Amino acid sequence: MQPRRQRPNTDAPPTANALTLPKDTNSGQEMETSLDHHQMEGSCSSSGGVSIDCDKPAETATREFLVSLLECPVCFSYMMPPIMQCSRGHLICSQCRNKLNVCPVCRVPMTNIRNLAMEKVGSKLIFPCKHACYGCRMRLSYADKKSHEEDCEFRxxxxxxxxxxxxxxxxxxxxxxxxxxxxxxxxxxxxxxxxxxxxxxxxxxxxxxxxxxxxxxxxxxxxxxxxxxxxxxxxxxxxxxxxxxxxxxxxxxxxxxxxxxxxxxxxxxxxxxxxxxxxxxxxxxxxxxxxxxxxxxxxxxxxxxxxxxxxxxxxxxx
Ligand SMILES: [Zn+2]
Ligand SMILES: [Zn+2]
Ligand SMILES: [Zn+2]
Ligand SMILES: [Zn+2]
The missing domain is CATH 2.60.210.10 (Apoptosis, Tumor Necrosis Factor Receptor Associated Protein 2; Chain A)
Structure with missing residues (x-):
């Protein structure tokens, strides 16, 4: 077969973007709440994430509702701390916040307001892996999500x-x-x-x-x-x-x-x-x-x- 001109050596597939904080955001540590982690995750959870679901239907519905609230309206990924909001309370993920000057929902100018309450809610939930569309059934906490996704066999x-x-x-x-x-x-x-x-x-x-x-x-x-x-x-x-x-x-x-x-x-x-x-x-x-x-x-x-x-x-x- 005939040769083909080659791409430069430095070429590598893109990697996942790291979370970036807006410059004037409060990034201080927050106190842990007394809410029991396992209460909300259900009895089948483990620190490495779960792929099966054995919650009671009502608890599952509540959890799914809370997870859906944390879907970014711009990129549709799940918001991880810092979760930002506009002055009227619409949430947006920090990556999308950095790219926008107005709220994508109500069009008011964006400020750097962080929603600590939703970050705490999110820290008690488990989220679908971002490669769910390719077949991954894992659900993971904030702590495990990023490292799993970088190595997910469905990526x-x-x-x-x-x-x-x-x-x-x-x-x-x-x-x-x-x-x-x-x-x-x-x-x-x-x-x-x-x-x-x-x-x-x-x-x-x-x-x-x-x-x-x-x-x-x-x-x-x-x-x-x-x-x-x-x-x-x-x-x-x-x-x-x-x-x-x-x-x-x-x-x-x-x-x-x-x-x-x-x-x-x-x-x-x-x-x-x-x-x-x-x-x-x-x-x-x-x-x-x-x-x-x-x-x-x-x-x-x-x-x-x-x-x-x-x-x-x-x-x-x-
Ligand atoms: Zn190709
Ligand atoms: Zn986003
Ligand atoms: Zn808004
Ligand atoms: Zn996965």
């Missing part, structure tokens, strides 16, 4: 194609569909043992070659990335990443072999998951080739990588 996947222009993100089951419909230059080859042919590997500049290998009922993204490290110094990273979770990827092994001019080079490792960003990827244990190795193994400027993907035995005998 959306970013498009793994090395193109800074593609901003697609979505559920894992839709990644391959997105890939074949949007990045039509990327071919898919079926089989556990295939040849990944990268053409014009000596072409100047940072380049990448990408294809998909389908086998064992799964899709694997094969890529060769040429990274320019300085004047005349370049490295090639050959990688196999699974369109799957990190747990799924651990079930497989892949083998890359290069053969040319009476020389053989073999590399065996476990595929990574596409969960891992490009930055992690260049630092990870992928096959790294320098310019002279690539020259030794390429023929007419083309590098043929033989890729074999097999199920890992992981110590299980059958």
């Amino acid at each position: 959306p996947y970013f498009c793994p194609y090395p193109d800074e222009k593609c901003v697609w993100q979505g559920a894992l089951k839709d990644v391959y569909k997105h890939f074949v419909s949007t990045h039509q230059n990327v071919i898919t080859m079926e089989g556990t043992d295939i040849i990944f042919l990268a053409t014009n590997v000596n072409q100047v500049g940072a380049l990448d070659w990408t294809m998909i290998q389908s086998c064992h009922g799964r899709h694997f993204l094969l890529s060769l990335e040429k990274v320019q490290l300085g004047e005349g110094c370049q490295q090639y990273f050959a990688a196999c990443r699974m369109i799957g979770t990190m747990r799924d990827a651990a079930d497989f092994d892949y083998l890359i072999s290069l053969e040319a001019n009476n020389r053989t080079l073999k590399w065996q490792s476990k595929p990574r998951s596409i969960r891992e960003s490009f930055v992690t990827y260049t630092n990870a244990d992928f096959l790294v080739l320098n310019k002279s190795t690539v020259e030794l193994f390429s023929e007419d400027g083309n590098l043929a990588l033989n890729i074999i993907i097999k199920k890992a035995d992981n110590g299980v005998q059958d």
Whole structure:
């Protein structure tokens, strides 16, 4: 396949924004109330959040009502402290407050009034994970929500194609569909043992070659990335990443072999998951080739990588 100009190394998927306080806001510590935490959460709660619901119907309705009051009218996420309000009492989350000059509900000029009572109510509630729309059923307290969401297994996947222009993100089951419909230059080859042919590997500049290998009922993204490290110094990273979770990827092994001019080079490792960003990827244990190795193994400027993907035995005998 033909090379493609590569995005800069510093590119990484966006991360969640941290909470920011307006400059003149009172950020002092508040006294704990005597309200029993577990009374409102119900008996099935735990410090790590709950995914089941066994409250009495009336308590559940009250709790759901209180949770709904804390939905930001602008971004629809649940408000975390500091919760801000307009002079007429309409609530807004602190991120949206920082972007607006007038109340989104009644249009009065926004001030920096904090609603401490609603923050206390919120501290006794559990909220749905923000990835609920992708299938997460966890409900979490203020204390656990942010750290869970950063690591939630339902958080959306970013498009793994090395193109800074593609901003697609979505559920894992839709990644391959997105890939074949949007990045039509990327071919898919079926089989556990295939040849990944990268053409014009000596072409100047940072380049990448990408294809998909389908086998064992799964899709694997094969890529060769040429990274320019300085004047005349370049490295090639050959990688196999699974369109799957990190747990799924651990079930497989892949083998890359290069053969040319009476020389053989073999590399065996476990595929990574596409969960891992490009930055992690260049630092990870992928096959790294320098310019002279690539020259030794390429023929007419083309590098043929033989890729074999097999199920890992992981110590299980059958
Ligand atoms: Zn908001
Ligand atoms: Zn208002
Ligand atoms: Zn979640
Ligand atoms: Zn894409």
